[in-house]
């Protein structure tokens with residue numbers, strides 16, 4: 001599941017194929033939509049949640065409120081069911097879905113006139129950390145590259161070569177995870193093939209995955225107040 | 235405790251405390267709280283985004299800690315309750331999402347409940363079943379309300395509320411003027427014990443003959459206290475911090491208790507409960523005790539740990555929902571930052587026709603009657 005972008009997306013993967021999926025684009029209703037979507041997907045597959053042997057969640061980067069819905073849902077499922085939860089960079093899901101075999105970038109809407117973005121060597125290989133920037137500030141660096149995701153459509157002057165898909169799909173995220181799990185179970189290597197990044201290096205994280213923790217990339221807006229406002233009229 | 239009383243887990247994330255409680259009917263089994271208050275202290279108030287981030291981090295560990303504390307298995311729960319509102323939108327959403335996921339994964343009914351009604355219901359864990367009707371004075375950093383309830387699961391009537399600042403907010407602001415740090419309540423309470431509550435005559439808001447009988451206002455008091463302090467400072471005189479604290483606190487608790495007792499008398503209610511973080515204030519407790527006794531009203535104040543935001547209060551109200559056969563919420567349940575106090579819980583949209591095959595059927599009988 002992934003709720004880091006306007007898409008609320010859930011998919012069930014059996015290790016070989018996507019069995020069922022749901023994607024709804026509604027940036028303001030992640031909290032309402034996610035659980036019914038999980039329920040729909042499972043019902044379509046004719047399975048109960050307790051048949052699920054592992055969870056994969058998009059960890060962002062993404063605007064805070066929606067992002068947390070998917071992460072806390074996955075963490076709670078994992079605790080209730082006693083199954084592992086793996087984190088994946090949301091941008092990696094978009095990259096995988098793009099299926100490009102050439103260098104490109106992924107950009108999603110970070111609001112405040114910025115995008116979350118990363119560069120890819122091909123659909124499975126991210127070659128930069130996910131970052132948040134103004135489109136104009138990175139346009140030169142990404143010049144000539146196709147750009148996948150809603151960020152490209154929002155800022156055509158900065159990213160003229162917009163490519164599909166526009167929205168994240170949990171089906172792609174799950175398929176990518178299934179690939180990684182199959183590879184991890186065999187070789188157990190964390191080489192560049194299985195993704196780069198920001199792994200914290202703590203035990204328990206399967207090679208190629210991230211901890212299921214939010215990637216905010218921004219500090220909370222909070223200001224230490226100066227002195228209190230004097231109320232005595234001057 | 236009776237074997238057939240509901241076993242309910244409650245989740246509370248409306249402000250800066252991540253609370254998970256487990257109750258068996260009116261018996262408290264676990265009360266796990268993770269607070270982010272220290273992180274907010276340097277900002278002089280709760281920062282919503284910091285609170286939401288902290289809730290996400292603490293959510294699952296706090297659920298697991300509560301289960302361990304209670305010594306029960308999640309499989310044995312009769313329901314999951316969660317604060318659906320009112321509160322900080324982003325903070326509520328973390329708890330609501332977790333509760334929905336937990337209820338769904340375990341196949342248990344979900345009850346989205348009202349934070350204010352929970353503050354009242356928590357007293358059942360301390361003093362047994364709430365008398366009906368009960369008058370409740372809820373005072374904290376976020377709310378100051380007088381509520382009358384004849385059934386905590388379905389009938390909570392607002393009598394009055396603050397028209398500006400919450401009582402707890404006034405404590406925080408005065409503490410800041412006096413450089414005492416955040417939160418202000420405990421430190422002012424402590425200093426006030428060594429001061430003279432009659433030293434300075436601070437104004438009592440909304441106590442005129444024509445003012446609304448049960449509403450509160452603390453904004454004017456706050457300004458009056460700040461002006462008084464500034465006048466001293468401008469004159470180069472030392473500020474008698476203990477006397478200011480005592481006199482300010484007296485002005486707050488005088489109005490709170492006066493109006494609460496009056497509401498009881500007017501409505502013919504002989505029980506008053508006081509809840510919310512400010513209910514931990516020792517002078518509020520003492521003055522309420524004194525005035526209630528004089529008016530022949532039984533006062534019920536839960537211990538301070540149950541007055542501040544916690545999961546046990548949510549579980550207590552959830553257990554009452556189960557016991558009284560109230561309709562469960564559905565999976566679309568949303569966090570509602572301005573959930574009206576009159577809505578004790580948020581039943582599912584199709585509460586009657588809804589196909590509940592994914593939840594455990596629970597007894598629809600009133601287990602307490």
Ligand SMILES: [Zn+2]
Pocket residue numbers: 349353374376510511542543
């Ligand atoms: Zn509260």
